[in-house]
Amino acid sequence: MTQYLLALYRDYDVPIPEERTRQVWAGVNELGDKLGDAGKFVFKGGLDGGPESATVVRQSGGDFLLTDGPYTETKEHLAGFWIINAADLDEALEWAKLATAAEQLAIEVRPLFTGALDDAIRDLSAEAG
Amino acid sequence: MTVEAVFRREYGRCVATLIRFLGDIDAAEEAVQDAFTVAIARWPADGQPPNPGAWIVTTARNRAIDRLRRESIRDERQAQAHHLYGSAAQAAPDHPSAPEEDIVPDDRLRLIFTCCHPALNQHAQVALTLRLLGGLETPEIARAFLVPEATMAQRIVRAKRKIKTTRLPYRVPAEAELPGRLAPVLTVVYLIFNEGYAATSDSFMRLDLCAEGIRLARVLAELMPDEPEVQGLLALLLLLHARRAARLSADGSLVRLAEQDRRLWDAGLTAEGQAIVRACVQRDRPGPYQVQAAINAVHSVATSFDDTDWHAILTLYDQLYALTPTPVVALNRAVALAEVRGPAAGLAAVDDLRSSGLDSYYLFHATRADLLRRLRRPADAAAAYAAARDLTANPVEQAFLDARRAALGRPDPAGE
Numbered sequence: 001m002t003q004y005l006l007a008l009y010r011d012y013d014v015p016i017p018e019e020r021t022r023q024v025w026a027g028v029n030e031l032g033d034k035l036g037d038a039g040k041f042v043f044k045g046g047l048d049g050g051p052e053s054a055t056v057v058r059q060s061g062g063d064f065l066l067t068d069g070p071y072t073e074t075k076e077h078l079a080g081f082w083i084i085n086a087a088d089l090d091e092a093l094e095w096a097k098l099a100t101a102a103e104q105l106a107i108e109v110r111p112l113f114t115g116a117l118d119d120a121i122r123d124l125s126a127e128a129g
Numbered sequence: 130m131t132v133e134a135v136f137r138r139e140y141g142r143c144v145a146t147l148i149r150f151l152g153d154i155d156a157a158e159e160a161v162q163d164a165f166t167v168a169i170a171r172w173p174a175d176g177q178p179p180n181p182g183a184w185i186v187t188t189a190r191n192r193a194i195d196r197l198r199r200e201s202i203r204d205e206r207q208a209q210a211h212h213l214y215g216s217a218a219q220a221a222p223d224h225p226s227a228p229e230e231d232i233v234p235d236d237r238l239r240l241i242f243t244c245c246h247p248a249l250n251q252h253a254q255v256a257l258t259l260r261l262l263g264g265l266e267t268p269e270i271a272r273a274f275l276v277p278e279a280t281m282a283q284r285i286v287r288a289k290r291k292i293k294t295t296r297l298p299y300r301v302p303a304e305a306e307l308p309g310r311l312a313p314v315l316t317v318v319y320l321i322f323n324e325g326y327a328a329t330s331d332s333f334m335r336l337d338l339c340a341e342g343i344r345l346a347r348v349l350a351e352l353m354p355d356e357p358e359v360q361g362l363l364a365l366l367l368l369l370h371a372r373r374a375a376r377l378s379a380d381g382s383l384v385r386l387a388e389q390d391r392r393l394w395d396a397g398l399t400a401e402g403q404a405i406v407r408a409c410v411q412r413d414r415p416g417p418y419q420v421q422a423a424i425n426a427v428h429s430v431a432t433s434f435d436d437t438d439w440h441a442i443l444t445l446y447d448q449l450y451a452l453t454p455t456p457v458v459a460l461n462r463a464v465a466l467a468e469v470r471g472p473a474a475g476l477a478a479v480d481d482l483r484s485s486g487l488d489s490y491y492l493f494h495a496t497r498a499d500l501l502r503r504l505r506r507p508a509d510a511a512a513a514y515a516a517a518r519d520l521t522a523n524p525v526e527q528a529f530l531d532a533r534r535a536a537l538g539r540p541d542p543a544g545e
Contacts, residue, residue: 002296087296089246093248110295111294111295
């Protein structure tokens, strides 16, 4: 069993009508129950506030540099996430379909790292080379 | 059969089996290549084994096991390799000498659906399919698709890594998912063939890609005999490929369907394609590939362009448009309409499509040009030929369009 991140992205310039928010809440609760019943639920979180609530922290020389705002300047920003258990990508994608319908937002599916550390180091250096 | 011929025929099947066994694409490729290296060394002296594919699989598997032992892989890594693809990989190392029944056709089907998984982009799907099922080397694939070798290598490496890190399953989709999952598989095979047929570069047709597309379509048709669209795709490719010798003249210029010497059409491929189309018609579960095959089957029975049953073709295009209402289908329908009701009706239908995004498609302008020529509007036709020429990068197509434009003032060779 692998854990997958289902990351939700949202354009904060587009307001969400109240009625839709209610729908989303109901849908998200239902999906949480479904994942829980299937033993697939690990964790979920919705971010409070839009990209203006973000602060980026970097190490710069011996010091730390703080910048106001999100890490990337894009139209759509991370709005929340689910962590789920799934046997493989196909199962994770099936849950992601339910999640995108419930959240009414696009979802990026990513596997969480579970392998051996030296494999990961080898893969990452291969990517760079 | 030479080792090379065995390689071409058996590579995909062997890699597919080894992936199931090892749970890792790179390890499978390495093992199969090892086995072929052994074959090159041994077969000329020892003689070729009666079942070369099974010999390769057995040798590759034994080599892979030796390698795992030699490298004294740590327990946890082995455990990890096993969980990647589930129980199939777990059972295998205990049976290193299991004989030839390991070659089950399902393995290639698993591999095709993995290569063409919708989580991979279309470039990656095409490249992986050619690499893993076709056994083509990365530089060959890069050349075929006119991208730098490093770009193609990276494309393949990334796709393989995505399969591995995301635990993209190695399985044939269930019946319920099949319609959605089959579509990208058929598209990939069609794209491979089409890249060879309508090549965008120096050589007009790259027959090796056409042959590879047909080979893959045959594999699919054999593995999924009850999927009418798979049969339809094979029939379509066979009927198109049958015309290859007539499409180019002796001096390398393009010959349109209207002027092709139909005696040059490959009778064997044509007959095979027609037989599949007949079976599809009987089955009566039509789809876009079957209808396109049927259109080409109608062309294939006509002794000349004028003798073609254009009413049947127009009806089939209507059916195709109902299934896939795209501007390109509408354009082809307009060509058939011009044959049934005259060039003015055809031109009106083509002009209706201008706003649908076809303005940047060279065949839109080439089709208009031809209809304008037939309507004796040479100035408009010349402008349309010029517009078409600017939109194709294929020198053979360019030469064809230049020649048509230059011939506008002269008497029409087709006698229209």
